[in-house]
Each structure stands twice: as structure tokens, then as C-alpha cells.
Amino acid sequence: MAAIRVPRPADQRTVVAVVFVATMFLAIMDATIVNVALPSIATDLGTGTDSIDTVVTSYLVSLAVVIPASGWLADRFGARRVFLAALTVFTVASALCATAGDVGQLVGWRILQGVGGGLLTPVGTTMLYRVYPPQQRARAARVMMIPTAVAPALGPVLGGLLTDGLSWHWVFLVNVPLGLATLLYGLVFLADVPATAARGFDLVGFLLAAGGLAGILYAVSTGPSHGWGSPAVLLTGAAGLVATAAMIYWETRVPHPVLALEIMKNRIFRMSNLVMTFGVMAFMALLYLVPLLAQAIEGASSTRAGLLVFPEAVGVMIGSQVAGSLYPRIGPRRLLAGGLAAAAVTIGLFAAVTISASPWTLRTLMFLAGFAMSFVFLSTQTAAFATITPMRTGDASALFNAQRQLASAFGVALVATVLALPDAGSAAAGAFARRWVFLVPATLALVGAVLALFIRDADASATMRSVAQRVPTSPGTGPDGPVPAKLPRREREAT
Template sequence: MSSGQPTGPRFGHRVSAKVAVCGVFVAANFMAIMDTTIVNVALPAIGRDFEVDTSGLSSVNIGYLVALAVFIPVSGWLGNRFGTRRTALSALMLFTVASALCATAGSLAALTGYRVLQGVGGGLLAPVGMTMMLRAFPVSERLRAQQYVMLPTAVAPALGPVLGGWLVDTASWHWVFLVNLPVGVLALLFGAAVLPDFPGRGAPRFDVPGFVLAGGGLAAVLYALTGAPERGWGSTGTLVPLVGGAVFLVALVPWELRTAHPMIDLRVAEDQLFRTTQLVLLPTGAAFMGVLYLYPQFLQTDLGYDALHSGLATFPEALGMLTASQVVPRLHERVRPSRLMVAGGTGAALVIVLLAVLTVSPHPLALYPSMYLLGTSVGMLFASAQNAAFVTIPPVRTADATTLLNMQRQTAGAFGVALAGTLTASLVPTAVTGTAFADRIAFITLAALCLGAAVLALRVSDRRVREAYDATDPRSDREESARPGRALDNAEADPRS
């Protein structure tokens, strides 16, 4: 078995593994996440250019998100087979090239195809990048590292509408893709010079049935969800892919548990702490991406905002997430992770309900602080849950765990966008309900998802998180006797938790 120690290029000896991995991962993740929201603002312009109604443009985003989810499992296999460094740089190059192709698209079909190619690159990059981050930083340092890792998660979704709005208003929609090129090229050059490689456990055979079952199942289900408002929920075009995709996903579980070399090692989910945190992150991610898809559309369609001002009204969300990334590490020693997650999920639900209320009587002074509070709440839950997810996962299983986490995260995002799009397209406004009725129902539905996440967070084992930190933190031996209530905590802890 590999020692797991990083190796690197000749010219990277002056840069630590932590700095190198953090730099490349943050830059690449920034592009991938920003692409999800920067295109939302450009959809009206794209629709006008291609003479397509806005409701028919969902394939541009859904194709990207579905490709991310489908190709995430392949990343773990490639990282184990060819090394994390080669996989990460190849995926980054693919994403950058696909961005350039998107800018040249002359039709909706071509743009959707190039967006799928972008999703392939992003799907390959996300798990291997997170694996390298977790291998470079020990458990006791990961919360501090998240102050940097949360940067793309916090800023990219909110910067996308602002930057996209400015580019669409001053130039054209093509520039929302061209803006990726300088970031991608610089990240490639930096990574080629200094990015280390973390040896995997080997990948002797590619799990073709697992890939077909996972990719085909996810693609079919999401295709059915996004097209149902136009085709009808009882139509053959909806029922066949929906049922077929569900059958594929159900068949995936016994196959992956039985095969000798699974593409998705579902046994990682036997870890109770990892499994519980994934259940918390799933509805939260869906709600968050659903709001970020729905909110700019509401501002532009119902309130008459232009692209730039709708982006500016979304940006406070980034400031809120950045605030949470700085606060959570300081609260970690005093507040239990489960309580931080419950507070974050509950706070996000209340803010989204407020957004639903604002569809009745919107006020600019209420929109900005609402998005800041949403970012703070979601950021609090994300930082706490993502950190807790991996504290009990051994290094040799990190790639498997990050594969499952990223599949869950991207699938949740695709589902959230599909859910918001489905509700807004299927609920036709009347003279009584008004044009914002569909948005109001969609916001309330997304708020219910966050509230469900807060309830699930009550099952997170704080004791296991604390023990994992104590085992890797060199200060724990010196501070053990000084911790108030430590002996009482251990005496009262349930050994089954």
C-alpha cells in the first residue's frame, strides 16, 4: 500500500504542498462554481440571441450540472490510476478549453454541448482537488484551511451575477465564458510548476457497469424533472426517463457493494458521521443552488432589474459566507458542530421564507440584508458539516469519500435548479395570484428543504468530531486537563454514538 506521502515536480520544492494544492484548487473551484451562476444572468440575452424563450434555456445549466454529477465518480478512478496531479491538470485544461468553445457557440444545441464538456472537466476536477486538500492538511488544520477553501464557495456564486451582469450589459453574453480563460491558464501554469502528487491505492479495472448505472440514472432522472413542465408529468417523455433512471440508481447499490473494484465505494457511507453529514448537506445544497437560480430570474422578470443590478442584489450572500468561514473556526471549541448546523439550517429556512414574503411586497433595503443573512446561515452549515464529514475517514479512503461528497453536492445542485425551474414553469400566474406566485411557492419549498437539513443535523455525533480533533491536534495532550467539563463529557457520552 502506498505511503500516501506527496511527491511533486522538480520546480515545486520551494512551494509547500499546502500552498500549491490550495492555490490550484481554489482557482479551479472558483471557475467551476461561478459558471453555475454567471450563466443565469446571461440567459435572457442568450435566449434573445438564439430566439428561444427563457423557459426553454434550462438545458444550458442542467446539462452542465448533470455532467458534473455523472463524471465525478470517474475522477476518483483516474486519480488512483494516473495520480492526482495528472488528473487535476488534465481536468483543468478540459474545463478551460470548453469555456472557450462555449463563447463560440452559434446555437442553443452547440452551447448546451459545450456546457456538458465544461461539466465533464469540472466533474473530474472537484473530487481529486478535494482529495488533495484533505491529504495536504491534517484534521486539526482543516477548519483553518476552510477559510481559504470557502472562498470560491462564498464569492463565486455571488460574483457570477455581478460580473455576468456587467459583461452582458457592456459587451455580450459570450464574455461570461471568456472570463474563465485567464484564470484557467494561470492555474494551469502554476499547477504544472508546483502541484504535488498524492499516491493512490491503484485502480486495476474501470467499473463500466457502475459508470453506466450512475451516469445513466442521474441523467435520466434530471432530464425528466427539467422537461416535465413542458411535456407534462404524465407524458411518455417524462415517465419513461423518470422510472428508468430510478431503476438504474436502485440497481447501482447492490452492484457497487458486490463488485471487487467499484467505481463508487458505497462502503464509505458505513461511517455514521460521514453518512449523517451527507444527509444534512443534500437538502441544503439543493435549496442554496435553487435560490441562486431563482433569485436573479425573479429580480429581472418580476421587478424589472437589469442584469447588473440583479447581480449586485445577490452579492451580499458572498459576504455572509465569508463571514461564516471566519466565525466557525473560532466557535468550534465552544459550540458543538451539530448546533452550528442546526442554527445554519434554521436561519437559512427563515431567510428564504422572508424572500417569499418579499415577492408580495419587495423592498430594496430588505433584499440586500436578506441575502447576507442567507450566506451567513448556509456558510455556517457548510463549513461545519464538510469539516465533520471527513474527520473519521482514514487517508486511504479519502478519494472514495470525496467522490461521494461531490456526487451528492452536484446532484443536489442540479435537483435544486430543476425543482425551482419546474415550479416556476408549471405554476401559471392568474389575475388573482399575480406573476410572482410561482416564485413564492418555489421559495417556500426551498425553505422547507433547509428546515429538513436542520432537523437531520440533530443526529450528528459531536463526540466523534471532538475525539478526532484530539487525536491529531498536538495541543490536545497539553490542554486535556485544562478543558472544563471534559471528564463529565466523556462519562456522559454514549459509546454507541
């Protein structure tokens, strides 16, 4: 009897897009879906609120720890193999989290879950950019926008519905069916990519990078709640900074570093990451503030508070279509500067209307903030990899995702610290802090807009059809990749 063959789709772009969206959705949403279930978990497992915070922190830290090794693993063992293995680990760990009988077990399984999730994001990004040529990177960025925009906003809503309607166990079990379906789809349709790395593993660099990321993330995640002067925060933060400094010293002196920091010499990659850092800080701070203050001030339920945030995802989805059509003609600089400036104004309006305003006023502002930020996300994700060769995509993706993870944590920690200032003890000062804290992410977005003006559209010409089709390039011109030999007058004035 002849074996049954399942045909592979001819276009791997479709296959990679499907597995990328599904897995990134799971990994990103899992960082927010658990938050609303923490009180129920603490009650059921018989622990206090101080201990239950480690359920979130352990996932975020383990997520970041494995990112430095993602590029080497993808090159050494093949992106497909590493990606599917990481998805298996994440799915199995999600099921194990639901079986935890005490906080220690739950934290242990969350660490394992973070290991899988931490590899999914950079390895998935590597696969995506390898199947999309530079001229189609804006289309690839649209694919990346789906989980990036929807998952953080949907997490609190879905978490509230599952916890209130079923039990906290389902915030973990919900990952299992989608994880298994994506795993089977990937096993059947995802094309194998042969391993390319013959270099040895930089163990010292990995330990320093992982320790640095873990220490810094733990400190900024627990600092607002435990106090920045607490011994645990001070020790882990200092250790993280020392390890990061040692990592930079080591990685710039070894022939095959686990984190290829020399990629930062690439001007468009460096500037896109810098702008992205301020944009992500502002965005995550806003997503943190609105549901938190809605619950604290208005007494809103977790589900209702999450629904106030969800219009942001709709704004990102719609805005990404507009930004995707404009990017090839306009380039990243003006889209980034305009998007961040518009986001700064929109976020600043939250301070004027207060969180007690009409729900539809808040939802409208969230939609507009998401619409503006879509220009930022699409442009940075497209331009950052404009001159990165396929062989260096894994290394660049590890750096890009590590920086984005740190930016997310710093954005939330900054506004949480402002809300926890001692002066907020009085009613007047507390109301003032809650109202004007929105100026913090608004200022971050404004700083990002100013930095965006220093981006050169010519550096991203490979991702712009209108420029790339007309500008002759001289390849191999150093770390910034192809350099346009001569730009038309309009592009010269724009850059």
C-alpha cells in the same frame, strides 16, 4: 548553461489551496454565469428558448456523469495529473464555446466543458483533504467556502455585465486567462502524488452510476419548464431511477466498485451528507428565487438582480471565520442545528417582506442567510471527512460531490415547480405563490436543523482540538473509524 530551477513552495497546503480556489471558482460559477446570457445567445444563434435551455442542461448533466469515476482516476493516475488534465479540458472547452456558430456546436463544447469541470471538484477536494490533517480540516473547509459561496452569487452579476457590456462570448472567454494562469502555477508548484490504485475499473458500475445521475438530473432540470408529465421527462427520470437502483445492487456486490457505497456506513459521513443535502437544497433554491422574482416582478436587469444576491457571499465569507473559530471547541452538531435554524427563519422572512421590499432589506436578509449557511457549509465539509482515511478520500469525495450536485438540482426544481403550479394563473394566486414559495426552502432548512441534532460530536473528535487532545481513541473499530474510549462529562452530554 545551467537550467533555471523554479523553487517549489515548501508548504503544499498553500499550493493546493490556490489551485483549488481558482478552479472551483471557475467550475461552480460556470453553472450560473451562462443563465443571464441565454436570451442573447438564442438571438445571436437564431434559435428558440426551448432549444437554448440545453446549453445549461448539457453542462450540468456532463458535470455529474464523470463524478463517479473521479475517485478511481485520481488513485489510478495520480490526483495531480488528473486535476491538471481536467483543468486543461475545461479551459480549452471554454474557448471553443465562444467560437460556436450554432446551438449544436455550443452544446457539444459545453458537454466537454462539463467533463473537465466534473473532475475538478472531487479531485480538488481529494487533494485538499490529503494535505490537511484532520485537526486542520476546519481550515481546509474555510478554503472550500470561498468558491462555494462567491461563485454562485457572482455568476449572474458577472454574466450580466459581460453580456450587456461586451457580448455573450465573454461569459466563456473569461475562463481562459484564469484557467491558463492556474494551469501554469499547478504545473510548476503542485507536487506529484504517485498513483496508488491497482484495482481494475468497474465499467458496469460507472455506466449505471453515470446513467442514473444523468437521467435524474436531466429530469429534474427540465421538469419545471417542460412539464413533469412530458414524455422526455418521464422517460429520462424513470430510466435514471432504474439505473440508480441497479447501480446500488451492483456496487454492493463487486469487490472494487467505482462508487464505494460502503463508505455510507460511516456514521458521521452519512449524517453530514444527509444534513448537507437539505442545506444545499435550501441554499440553491434561495439563490434561484431572488434574482428570478426580482426580474419577473420588479423588472430588474440581470445585473441589478444579481447584486441583490451578492451580499449572501459576503455573509458566508464573514460567517466562515466565526464558524471556523468555534468549530474546534463546539463541534458540528450545535453549529449545524443553529445555522440551519437561523437560515430557516431568515429565508422565511422573505415571505413576509416580499420581493418588492427595499433593496437594502433584501440585501440584509441575503447577508444574514449567507452568514447562517456558512456554519452549515464549514461544519459538514469538515465533519464528513473526519474519519475518512487518506486512501479512501477519493472515493468519499466522489460520493460527497455527487450528492451535492443532486441536492442543488432538486432544490431549484422544487421551487420552480411550485412557481409553475396551474393555480398560479390568476393574479391573486400568482402573487400568493411568489410570496410564499420562500417557505419551501425555509422548511428544507428546518428539516436539516432537526436532522443535525442526531449528529454526534464524538464522531468528529479528530477534527476538534479541544476533544481530540483529551480523548483516548481505540483505532480500527469498523466503518466509523476511531471511537472515543471515554468522553468527558460535557462531551457525553453533548452527544
